Amino acid sequence: xxxxxxxxxxxxxxxxxxxxxxxxxxxxxxxxxxxxxxxxxxxxxxxxxxxxxxxxxxxxxxxxxxxxxxxxxxxxxxxxxxxxxxxxxxxxxxxxxxxxxxxxxxxxxxxxxxxxxxxxxxxxxxxxxxxxxxxxxxxxxxxxxxxxxxxxxxxxxxxxxxxxxxxxxxxxxxxxxxxxxxxxxxxxxxxxxxxxxxxxxxxxxxxxxxxxxxxxxxxxxxxxxxxxxxxxxxxxxxxx
Amino acid sequence: xxxxxxxxxxxxxxxxxxxxxxxxxxxxxxxxxxxxxxxxxxxxxxxxxxxxxxxxxxxxxxxxxxxxxxxxxxxxxxxxxxxxxxxxxxxxxxxxxxxxxxxxxxxxxxxxxxxxxxxxxxxxxxxxxxxxxxxxxxxxxxxxxxxxxxxxxxxxxxxxxxxxxxxxxxxxxxxxxxxxxxxxxxxxxxxxxxxxxxxxxxxxxxxxxxxxxxxxxxxxxxxxxxxxxxxxxxxxxxxxxxxxxxxxxxxxxxxxxxxxxxxxxxxxxxxxxxxxxxxxxxxxxxxxxxxxxxxxxxxxxxxxxxxxxxxxxxxxxxxxxxxxxxxxxxxxxxxxxxxxxxxxxxxxxxx
Numbered sequence: 001x002x003x004x005x006x007x008x009x010x011x012x013x014x015x016x017x018x019x020x021x022x023x024x025x026x027x028x029x030x031x032x033x034x035x036x037x038x039x040x041x042x043x044x045x046x047x048x049x050x051x052x053x054x055x056x057x058x059x060x061x062x063x064x065x066x067x068x069x070x071x072x073x074x075x076x077x078x079x080x081x082x083x084x085x086x087x088x089x090x091x092x093x094x095x096x097x098x099x100x101x102x103x104x105x106x107x108x109x110x111x112x113x114x115x116x117x118x119x120x121x122x123x124x125x126x127x128x129x130x131x132x133x134x135x136x137x138x139x140x141x142x143x144x145x146x147x148x149x150x151x152x153x154x155x156x157x158x159x160x161x162x163x164x165x166x167x168x169x170x171x172x173x174x175x176x177x178x179x180x181x182x183x184x185x186x187x188x189x190x191x192x193x194x195x196x197x198x199x200x201x202x203x204x205x206x207x208x209x210x211x212x213x214x215x216x217x218x219x220x221x222x223x224x225x226x227x228x229x230x231x232x233x234x235x236x237x238x239x240x
Numbered sequence: 241x242x243x244x245x246x247x248x249x250x251x252x253x254x255x256x257x258x259x260x261x262x263x264x265x266x267x268x269x270x271x272x273x274x275x276x277x278x279x280x281x282x283x284x285x286x287x288x289x290x291x292x293x294x295x296x297x298x299x300x301x302x303x304x305x306x307x308x309x310x311x312x313x314x315x316x317x318x319x320x321x322x323x324x325x326x327x328x329x330x331x332x333x334x335x336x337x338x339x340x341x342x343x344x345x346x347x348x349x350x351x352x353x354x355x356x357x358x359x360x361x362x363x364x365x366x367x368x369x370x371x372x373x374x375x376x377x378x379x380x381x382x383x384x385x386x387x388x389x390x391x392x393x394x395x396x397x398x399x400x401x402x403x404x405x406x407x408x409x410x411x412x413x414x415x416x417x418x419x420x421x422x423x424x425x426x427x428x429x430x431x432x433x434x435x436x437x438x439x440x441x442x443x444x445x446x447x448x449x450x451x452x453x454x455x456x457x458x459x460x461x462x463x464x465x466x467x468x469x470x471x472x473x474x475x476x477x478x479x480x481x482x483x484x485x486x487x488x489x490x491x492x493x494x495x496x497x498x499x500x501x502x503x504x505x506x507x508x509x510x511x512x513x514x515x516x517x518x519x520x521x522x523x524x525x526x527x528x529x530x531x532x533x534x535x536x537x538x539x540x541x542x543x544x545x546x547x548x549x550x551x552x553x554x555x556x557x558x559x560x561x562x563x564x565x566x567x568x569x570x571x572x573x574x575x576x577x578x579x580x581x582x583x584x585x586x587x588x589x590x591x
Contacts, residue, residue, distance in 0.1 A: 052461055078463035090458045092451045099447050106463035148462070 005030040005187045006051070006156055011060030011070070013050045020046045022211035023060070028156070033178075033188040035198045035219055038208035039233060044191040045087055047208070048158045051189070052084045053077045064156065079106060081155030085162060087191075089145040093134030097125055097144055100133050104148035111152070118147045121177040139170035146177060157181065159190040163197055175200060199223040207232045245435055247442040251522050253587040260522060263529050267427060271420045272412040278536075284423055284491045286532045287430040288484050293512045294437045294524035295480035301519030302441055303473040304453030306362055308506055309353060309369035312376045313346040313478040315500035317485025319380070320345065322393040322495045330396040339486035343479050350478030354471040377501040392496020395489055401425065402493075426487045433480055438521055440476060449473055453519070508535075515575050517582020526583050534571065539564045 004027035013021040021043050028034045036044045049055045051062055053074035062070040069077050083104075084090070092100055101118075102110060119126040122143040128136060133144055142162060149157055162178070163171045171194065178201055182188065192198040198205070202219035215222075215232050222228055243250070251257040263286075266273065270283035292314060299305045320342015321335060328334035349372075357368040380387045387393065399405050405418030414420075440446055448469055451459040456466045489495045508531065516527025539561040546559040579586040 054457065054461060073465065074457075074460040075463050075465045078461060084461050086458075086461070090455070090461065092454045092458065094454050095447065095450060099450075102444070103447060103451055103459075103464075104462055 003030055004028055005065060006189065007061075007063040008047070008051070009061045009063070011047075011050060011057045011062060013046055013055050013057045015046070015055060020055075020211055021050060021057070024050075024208075024211070024213055026206055026213050026216070028187060028189050029204060030187050031185045032203040033182050033190060033201050034204040034206060035202035036189060036191045036206050036208060037198065037222075037233065042208040043211040044208055045160055046211075048084065048160050048189065048191060051077075051158060052082060054084075083149035083152075083154040083157050085145050085149045085157070085159040087160040087164065089141045091133045091136075091141055091144050091148070093132065095133060096130055097133055097136070098129050100144055100148060101125075101151055104151045107152060114151060114153075117180075118150055121180060122147055122173065139166050139173075142166060142170065142174065143177075146174060150177070150181060153186075155187065157186055157188045157190075159188060159192075161191050161193060163192065163194040171197065195223075209233075247435075247439045249438055249442045249521070251584075251588075253584075253590065255590075256522065256526075256584060256587040259587075260525055263525055270427075271423055272414050275414050277419075280419070280423055282532060282536045284426050285536075286529050287427050288488050288491065289509075289512065289528040289532055290524050291430045291433045291437075291487075292481055292484040293509055293516065293528045294434055294521050295477045295484065296509050297513050297516075297518060297521060297524055298437060298441060298449075298480070299473055299477040300513060301517075301521075301523070302446060302453060303449040303470055304362075304456075305470055305474060306366040307369040307474070308366060308503075309350075309373045309376075310477075310481055310509055311501050311503070311506045312373050313350060313481035314485035314488070314505070315376065315380065315495075315497075316346040316349065317342040317482030317487075318489035318495040318500045319387060319393075319485075320482070321486045321489040322388075322395045323386070325396040326393065330398060332398055335397060335486075335490060339483060342486055343482040346478045346482035346485075347475045350475045351471065354474040359467060373501075373503070373506065377497055377503075380497050380501060388496070390497060392494055392499070395493045395495060397422070397490055397493055401490065422491060426491050429483070429487055433483060434521075434525075437480060441521055445469070445472070450519070511572055513582075515572065515579075515582060517579070517584035517586070520582065520584040520588070523582045523584040530583075534568055538568060542567065 006028040008024050008026040011021055011024040012019070024043070024047055036047060038044055046055060050057050053069070053072055057070050060070060061068050064080060064082065067080070069080065092103070095103070124140045125143060125147055128140065133141065136144060146159070146162060162174050166174070175197055178188070182201060190201070199219060205217060205219045205222045206213050207215040209232070251260050267283055267287055271280055274280070274283070296310050299307055317339065321338035324334045324338025324341060328337060353369060353372060357365045381390050383389070399418065401418050401422040403417050403419040405421070407416040409416045448459065448464050451462070452464070452466050452469055460466050485500055488500065492499060512527035512531045513523065514527070515530060516523030516525065542559045542561045542564055546556040546561070549555040549559060575583070581589065
């Protein structure tokens with residue numbers, strides 16, 4: 001594995017009285033896509049939200065290029081170049097698509113070339129540029145949510161189940177966009193239940209269970225070993 | 241030019257545009273179109289309350305902060321002018337110093353309240369502001385050596401702004417007096433402050449506030465320090481409210497706890513925001529106008545209606561002018577029922 005951009009060391013997170021993460025150790029290599037897999041309730045989303053600062057870990061370190069960002073406010077973490085595409089899309093429904101995108105460009109005005117690239121990947125965003133984001137369809141909202149993260153070059157993209165509940169055509173569009181992002185050298189940590197998408201995009205995989213990382217390795221290795229999938233996740237992902 | 245002045249955020253509805261234009265023209269020509277001290281009094285009050293309500297809407301409608309301390313800022317601005325007049329004498333310099341001093345104190349108080357209480361849940365923040373509002377009202381009543389207590393203070397303003405000052409000029413048969421000059425000072429300042437607020441809510445800062453109102457967690461995750469933005473919004477809102485208070489004091493030439501610090505005024509502000517429409521700024525124009533007009537003319541209207549229906553049973557009793565507050569309440573309930581997004585929200589949705 002190449003030099004990690006992000007390292008989690010013994011991260012434990014509680015939500016109210018529940019212990020969700022029981023000591024997560026994970027390395028996310030620079031410039032590659034790491035898929036975070038596991039059963040429902042394994043702690044994948046909590047891991048992403050903890051990295052983003054939305055949940056505060058009570059112990060452990062989260063090192064972004066050596067800088068410990070554990071327990072820092074989310075806004076500071078975002079300004080350090082970490083973007084989250086949340087599971088619920090997290091768009092601002094009352095603001096227009098344009099305003100959503102402008103807000104996401106935290107370091108200054110939107111770069112026109114980058115915006116054109118985003119429009120090429122997600123054409124509906126150009127069409128509905130001046131419309132309230134709340135009027136978009138589910139797939140278009142997911143496009144907007146992903147585009148918000150892509151509007152600036154980030155050091156790390158945290159993407160939570162982008163294909164959830166979307167039609168296959170929209171999933172293909174998203175997959176294309178994420179492939180473009182990957183080819184541009186982005187570092188991505190992604191939670192995904194769609195194994196086909198995970199297999200197509202992932203370089204590495206980390207499998208979680210009960211708030212811990214129980215396996216890490218090459219995505220190709222996990223993708224080709226049905227027995228390993230069965231053992232780690234309780235089912236063969238090819239048929240999931 | 242108009243688009244620039246309105247920061248690209250016009251009324252966005254034909255009916256609303258007509259209503260706003262009518263209100264603007266009526267206020268701009270009030271001294272000549274509606275001669276008489278009562279109508280001028282109502283016009284000045286409408287202009288000042290538009291700014292006061294718009295400044296409150298910046299907090300409530302744009303940033304989603306529920307505060308009950310807005311009258312404190314309004315009062316600080318008013319008492320700033322009164323105290324400056326009392327200690328620095330009659331003059332333009334004293335007026336400016338009082339208005340700026342009152343505004344500075346209001347911003348400082350807002351900063352302290354925001355810094356200590358915006359981190360807590362909205363309900364606790366609202367309770368803290370309520371406590372501060374009560375404390376300040378009691379303090380002003382008790383510190384009679386400084387504030388005049390319950391009696392309040394008369395304010396000395398430059399002679400050019402008093403009724404005694406008369407210009408050798410008549411417009412539409414109305415002699416131009418210092419009172420009319422005073423009115424135009426209030427009107428112009430209110431117009432500038434309103435346009436300033438319109439600029440603020442349509443700036444990148446205003447967009448962040450709207451994002452925070454919709455979901456503070458998301459805004460934080462995108463990269464905006466919610467506490468800082470909310471604190472700045474509270475301070476800005478307090479500053480504008482204080483300037484509105486200064487204008488109110490200059491207009492009335494009097495300040496007392498009942499005119500600026502009373503909890504009834506806070507309720508009025510809330511009603512005006514809700515009636516006009518939260519998070520629209522233009523809602524302040526419509527809400528304040530309707531409410532102040534109702535406050536001042538509903539009784540007269542009801543007297544007329546009671547006289548006209550004198551022959552009928554029960555109806556004249558119901559329309560008795562003494563029951564104006566009841567009807568104002570009914571009007572409020574109806575407006576909330578039929579216009580849950582306020583009049584402006586409804587008109588914009590239709591447009």
